[in-house]
Amino acid sequence: MPAASPIAPFQSRRARLASELAPGIVIVPTAPELARNADTQFPYRFDSSFYYLTGFTEPEAVLVLLVKAGGEFESVLFCRSKNLEREIWDGYRHGPEAAREAFGFDRAYSWDELDTELVQLIADQPRIHTPFGVDAAWDARVAGWLNAVRAQARAGVAAPREIVDVRDAIFELRLIKDASELDVMRRAGSINAAAHVRAMRATRPGMMEYAVEAELLHDYYRQGSRFPAYTSIVASGPNACVLHYVENNRQMQDGDLLLIDAGCELDGYASDITRTFPVNGRFSGAQKAVYELVLAAHSAAMQHALPGQPWNAMHDAAVKVLAQGLIDLKLLTGSLDEVLESESYRQFYMHRTGHWLGLDVHDAGAYKQNGEWRALEPGMVFTVEPGLYIRPADNVPAEFEHIGVRIEDDVVITSSGNEVLTDGCPRDVAGIEALMQDHRA
Numbered sequence: 001m002p003a004a005s006p007i008a009p010f011q012s013r014r015a016r017l018a019s020e021l022a023p024g025i026v027i028v029p030t031a032p033e034l035a036r037n038a039d040t041q042f043p044y045r046f047d048s049s050f051y052y053l054t055g056f057t058e059p060e061a062v063l064v065l066l067v068k069a070g071g072e073f074e075s076v077l078f079c080r081s082k083n084l085e086r087e088i089w090d091g092y093r094h095g096p097e098a099a100r101e102a103f104g105f106d107r108a109y110s111w112d113e114l115d116t117e118l119v120q121l122i123a124d125q126p127r128i129h130t131p132f133g134v135d136a137a138w139d140a141r142v143a144g145w146l147n148a149v150r151a152q153a154r155a156g157v158a159a160p161r162e163i164v165d166v167r168d169a170i171f172e173l174r175l176i177k178d179a180s181e182l183d184v185m186r187r188a189g190s191i192n193a194a195a196h197v198r199a200m201r202a203t204r205p206g207m208m209e210y211a212v213e214a215e216l217l218h219d220y221y222r223q224g225s226r227f228p229a230y231t232s233i234v235a236s237g238p239n240a241c242v243l244h245y246v247e248n249n250r251q252m253q254d255g256d257l258l259l260i261d262a263g264c265e266l267d268g269y270a271s272d273i274t275r276t277f278p279v280n281g282r283f284s285g286a287q288k289a290v291y292e293l294v295l296a297a298h299s300a301a302m303q304h305a306l307p308g309q310p311w312n313a314m315h316d317a318a319v320k321v322l323a324q325g326l327i328d329l330k331l332l333t334g335s336l337d338e339v340l341e342s343e344s345y346r347q348f349y350m351h352r353t354g355h356w357l358g359l360d361v362h363d364a365g366a367y368k369q370n371g372e373w374r375a376l377e378p379g380m381v382f383t384v385e386p387g388l389y390i391r392p393a394d395n396v397p398a399e400f401e402h403i404g405v406r407i408e409d410d411v412v413i414t415s416s417g418n419e420v421l422t423d424g425c426p427r428d429v430a431g432i433e434a435l436m437q438d439h440r441a
Contacts, residue, residue, distance in 0.1 A: 323339045
């Protein structure tokens, strides 16, 4: 049986998008390059939706689909021209002709032809589908093309009468991962799990947080992930109670917990893991009590990670476990119903229990449809990540102060249940302590 074409998934996604849209022209740009300082730039990262539809990773590129009734369409790519001098400095460019063939487009043009050709392509189209309202400069450019078409009215040229934000249609496609996407995300989850294991083994009292971050990044690169999916959170002691702490510059102390929320990016797709563990390899009594409560909430959420379950069922299940546990630990008072109704648990748990995951860490897709939480379907990928963050307060005993715990895994819904993509890193107390103690021995 012949191997599947590497561009087939991208061609299929373009066809599926065209079938979902009313006739018109679709115009989707990639992300711009961004200056870091002086004459240097940040490492280039393409726009997620553009890449999802094209597989093309170079800057200065635009996808155009000319959609007809019945879902028939023509695909057009605009990209940078071949330029041997610039390739000496900056690396290989496909150029329009090679890109057309390599990525399966019907036509391709030079980036320098964009303004001229778009005016002609927009003419007589009933509507424009484009990401509208994301970037003011892009909106202005689309308006310029539209006005140039309108200026030809006396020559009998009709301008589109409608501009439609295409993001919702693309995001719905991106929400259900296809087989090629899941293959990449499984590998990303495996890479990330191994990196977190390395970080656990390396951690010692007296180390700087950024030294542990370096262990993560080293393992990402070693395994073939060239970039982290987001800025790593390596938060020890009181820093673990800061949800988006990224300074990573504290010296870790004996008796601290270390919360690591870090992910790698592989072929554009993110993995996102959080693990919390003792710097010295042994949980204290209070640390273990809080940790096992969060782990129980994680388990309760996972019991609702099933096809047909409403999205919010996982969060509701986790909150009930956390609220009752906080009452049992005497960090909150009142009955479970009272704590849930008053939301007093939000002193210690103030975020949701997960988010979609894919080309973006907080990936595309609506969580509700027609005002109701949407049902989970096979191919949806998301995180499950309950936590507790106990800052000093009048109702907090000293032994619980500065304990921050979060446990996060990446999950895909299957036809019969779920698959955890990040199982390669231990999450139970015995497994964590055994891993850390074995390495020390």
